Amino acid sequence: MNNPSTVLEVSGLAAGYGDIGVISDIHLAARQGAVTAVFGANGAGKTTLLSTIAGLVSARAGSIQLDGKDITKAPAHARSAAGLALVQEGKRVLHKRTVDENLQLGGYRLRRSDRRSAINGAYERFPILMDKRDAKAGSLSGGQQQMLAIAQALMSGPRVLLLDEPSAGLAPIIVAELLRSIERLKAEGMAIVLVEQLVGQAMSVADHVIALQQGGVVIDAPASEVDNAQLHAAYLGKQDSSTIPAERTRKDLSKR
């Protein structure tokens, strides 16, 4: 793509498990200082998409470019070294390790002094983690674990951050804090791909919207041009239409 701010470019991507194809012909871009929101009902293929971008699932067709370099076949660790970070669904932090140890692990590639300053940066970004630095990660609240998972992903100094349902299971006040963190990352120039079930909340930070239905893209538009009827329709079809109640989608979207 010609847009100079494009950091991640996914074209015609297909992936699946065993002999089952799950996603196909996916086009998606992540730009500097912008959020690309990915919506879709349960089972639509959102996690498969992020896993394929991160290299945890292999691509069967299409390409993935990071800063203009083709990483379609690169192993996950090489993508991470090249500036891609994934925060997986369900707060994957090491429960038996302390907060500080989890952050150290996130920065394992850094020199010791750089690692320490990155950890200090994480504590500055999420002060609650500083307070809990010697606590076992498993003792943190859900929201704190999510902050830790994000802070850990940021340790490697990524250019693109992939977030898979970061708000899942969190109280509204924590979700608001999470959204502020996302706003700040945007302001710092991070390119973000945000998979969310909370459509209204995600729309409040989104610049571009992708909606998946049964593994294919059904909406691909600037956030300002997506109307809620269209977005709502993306949750209907054969899949679980109860994921996003119509009333909430309308109400949340009308707040913008």
Ligand SMILES: Nc1ncnc2c1ncn2[C@@H]1O[C@H](COP(=O)(O)OP(=O)(O)O)[C@@H](O)[C@H]1O
């Ligand atoms: N590891 C896996 N092995 C086999 N099938 C999977 C695996 N992960 C997901 N799937 C299937 O792929 C489809 C998409 O799942 P997923 O990408 O997790 O969707 P979403 O994140 O949108 O809920 C579903 O039908 C799911 O059952």
Ligand SMILES: [Mg+2]
């Ligand atoms: Mg998922």
